[in-house]
Amino acid sequence: RIAMQAEVDLIVLGGMGLKFDDYLFFKDTLEASGAMSRTIMFIHTASDPTVECMLVPDMALAVAERFALDGKKVLVLLTDMTNFADAMKEMAITMDQVPSNRGYPGDLYSSLAARYEKAVDFEGAGSVTILAVTTMPGDDVTHPVPDNTGYITEGQYYLKGGRIEPFGSLSRLKQQVNKDTRDDHRALMDGMIKLYASYKESVEKKSMGFMMTEWDDKLLKYGRLFETKLMDLSVNIPLEQALDLGWEILSQCFEPNETGLKSDLILSRWPKKLND
CATH class of the missing domain: 3.40.50.300 (P-loop containing nucleotide triphosphate hydrolases)
Structure with a gap:
């Protein structure tokens, strides 16, 4: 690929x-x-x-x-x-x-x-x-x-079960993000990984039989979309399209104020159809 x-x-x-x-x-x-x-x-x-x-x-x-x-x-x-x-x-x-x-x-x-x-x-x-x-x-x-x-x-992709496992992956070139890519790249990347970590905790709660909250349900939906649309090895899209897809996934699962991203970034990048 x-x-x-x-x-x-x-x-x-x-x-x-x-x-x-x-x-x-x-x-x-x-x-x-x-x-x-x-x-x-x-x-x-x-x-x-x-x-x-x-x-x-x-x-x-x-x-x-x-x-x-x-x-x-x-x-x-x-x-x-x-x-x-x-x-x-x-x-x-x-x-x-x-x-x-x-x-x-x-x-x-x-x-x-x-x-x-x-x-x-x-x-x-x-x-x-x-x-x-x-x-x-x-x-x-x-x-x-x-x-x-x-x-x-200089970095590694940790591949497991046909998907990229973000917590095992690392990069020593992250300082090039934003400067050589797009202004929302680093913030979006960090925000999505943070939410994915919360998704992992919700998966563990569900497997142990704990009561699931509305927030847990949102995280479970988000985690599934994140894994299949961005982390799966069958996905083959350029960077700009991947960033836009990241915003689309967030908008399908959360309200803007739930993402933890800065307000000015949300105003400029959040999918317009949902703002309307």
């Missing part, structure tokens, strides 16, 4: 430990969308030798860097970095290296950072943007691979 939506000149896909069905899915999706003509793929399947898995990120990034120096905007998709780390672990055990946390080699952080930090914007030329998928075994965020990845990268 991100590859289809990204405004880039070239897509480099590095697949590590993929099931053959997953490889065919990537290939068929890129072909169906017409993006295959600007895509380079380095694929290591689960049945290929382990040592070849360790070569994929370096080859993908080397090619991306070469095209970026020629002035191209390049998007590098790496999936799955947990499989890459597992290949490192297997090789380290074979070489009788002293294991570190959960059996992974002691240079895991450095090895991941050496790949992730290849993201670059060349002055007077192109750029390399890296998006890596990291599976969390057992949804364990303390697992060495996602834990180290969180320290290195």
